[in-house]
Amino acid sequence: EVQLLESGGxxxxxxxxxxxxxxxxxxxxxxxxxxxxRKAPWKGLEWVAAISGSGDRTxxxxxVKGRFTISRDNSKNxxxxxxxxxxxxxxxxxxCAKDNSYGNFESWGQGTxxxxxx
Amino acid sequence: EIVxxxxxxTLSLSLGEGATLSCRASQSVSTSxxxxxxxxxxxxxxxxxxxxSSRATGIPDRFSGSGSGTDFTLTISGVEPEDIxxxxxxxxxxxxxxxxFGQGTKVEIK
Numbered sequence: 221e222v223q224l225l226e227s228g229g230x231x232x233x234x235x236x237x238x239x240x241x242x243x244x245x246x247x248x249x250x251x252x253x254x255x256x257x258r259k260a261p262w263k264g265l266e267w268v269a270a271i272s273g274s275g276d277r278t279x280x281x282x283x284v285k286g287r288f289t290i291s292r293d294n295s296k297n298x299x300x301x302x303x304x305x306x307x308x309x310x311x312x313x314x315x316c317a318k319d320n321s322y323g324n325f326e327s328w329g330q331g332t333x334x335x336x337x338x
Numbered sequence: 339e340i341v342x343x344x345x346x347x348t349l350s351l352s353l354g355e356g357a358t359l360s361c362r363a364s365q366s367v368s369t370s371x372x373x374x375x376x377x378x379x380x381x382x383x384x385x386x387x388x389x390x391s392s393r394a395t396g397i398p399d400r401f402s403g404s405g406s407g408t409d410f411t412l413t414i415s416g417v418e419p420e421d422i423x424x425x426x427x428x429x430x431x432x433x434x435x436x437x438x439f440g441q442g443t444k445v446e447i448k
Contacts, residue, residue: 257383264424267428323430324388329382
């Protein structure tokens, strides 16, 4: 059974940093691209960043490019999102999601809440 | 950048009534990369349909997807109480790699 468990959410001040992690199990981690997707209060789902199975290719939404960094440690089956220079509009539940090899998200974690506030 | 526009914003239905949710893309989308998700209140999103018309594991057959080009549809044939949720379409474009969601359609019971 695929399991994705996010951690690292919490309160962060505007301009601050936060690192999110996602522990994956139940599948061959290196085979699949992974993404972070977020849902802000009263808004819809927004794709944030993606990384290939080997970790050599990354992609970012324009809203986070230059501020967020996605990475993975295939030896530990862990996905990460380093969030720097956070803004109020980064407040959201952040989900890690497993790609189904067609660019869709077939498995999701339970999410971790990041609140940006002073 | 492909923009997905969903309509209607909210769909109010009676139990047992059929539902048709629309997703329109700003340019042509590969049918292989078009998906639909369900997010119930307080829950994680769940993949319903991938490849435009293939149901994900465990999804009831009252959910079906169709479409091509720029127009895609999710149909619920007979809404049940557990279908109260927000439904999102999503596409992946390969060159350059981009992922996009529609803004969602809320399904509620009258």
